[in-house]
Structure formats: C-alpha cells, structure tokens
Amino acid sequence: MDQALRDRWLAQADATLSSAGRRAGAARTAIVEWLAREGQCLVTAQDVLDRLPQGSPSSVYRTLDELFALGLLHRFHGQDGVARYEIADPLRHHHHFIDEASGAARPFTDDELERAIEAAARRLGVRLTGHEVVIRGRRSTNGTQS
Incomplete structure (x- = not known):
C-alpha cells in the first residue's frame, strides 16, 4: 500500500x-x-x-x-x-492487464504506451485529460502473452 x-x-x-x-x-x-x-x-x-x-x-x-x-x-x-x-488520484496513473484464464487484474505502467497515447491525442487535435487502458489476454506457460 x-x-x-x-x-x-x-x-x-x-x-x-x-x-x-x-x-x-x-x-x-x-x-x-x-x-x-x-x-x-x-x-x-x-x-x-x-x-x-x-x-x-x-x-x-x-x-x-x-x-x-x-x-x-x-x-x-x-x-x-x-x-x-x-x-482516483491525478498524481498516480497505471493501466491494467486482465488475465482471462484466472480473472486476475494486474496493474502495469508503460512509458512507450503513454507516449503513443499522447501522440494519438495530438493527431486527433485533442487536449488529453485522461485515459484508461485495459489489456485482456491469457498468459502463456513461459510467461509471455499468447
């Protein structure tokens, strides 16, 4: 915590x-x-x-x-x-991965994803005030996404 x-x-x-x-x-x-x-x-x-x-x-x-x-x-x-x-806290931001096999939700951060979202907002002519990303999938047995 x-x-x-x-x-x-x-x-x-x-x-x-x-x-x-x-x-x-x-x-x-x-x-x-x-x-x-x-x-x-x-x-x-x-x-x-x-x-x-x-x-x-x-x-x-x-x-x-x-x-x-x-x-x-x-x-x-x-x-x-x-x-x-x-x-909700404006000073803390993360996204979520939902494991479809277990239903577990895990937070993650990704600087490259943040840059891509900011770039998309600029291309759309939008002043970004927030965003949420939820990635759903299943973990493979070797730890990579399948």
Missing part, C-alpha cells in the same frame, strides 16, 4: 464529501477508509462486503456509486459483468 496515496486520497475524499454536503456516517467512513488502504487497484463491491462485515450491501453499493459520481473512484466494467473500482 502506498501510504502517501492513501493519505492524499483520504484528504481529497473528506474535502469532496464535505463540500458536497454529505455527512459522514459510520458505514461510509469505514468504506472510505478501507478503500484508501485496499482500493488502490481494482476491488469489487463484494471485496468490500467480505472485509467489512458491518456494512450492508445497500450501503456499500450506495457509497461506491456516490464516490464514483463525485470523481473519487474510477469504475471499470469487466467482461464478467462485475464492476471494479479503484481510488
């Missing part, structure tokens, strides 16, 4: 929720604190429910939707129909 990211996101979440007039209840506070620690890369609502037994399904889903709507979470929809979330 990245402690600086956790602290930065908790401060941002607190400020954003306060300015939106949201009061901090026990369930929301527990979910936000858990996400700051564990939500740095793709977690599901079920992950939250499994680790925070005091949270009801409705409070978990409502909080995730609220945090997403406020721009505090990114949401990714998997081919399995399950939404996955991670905390």
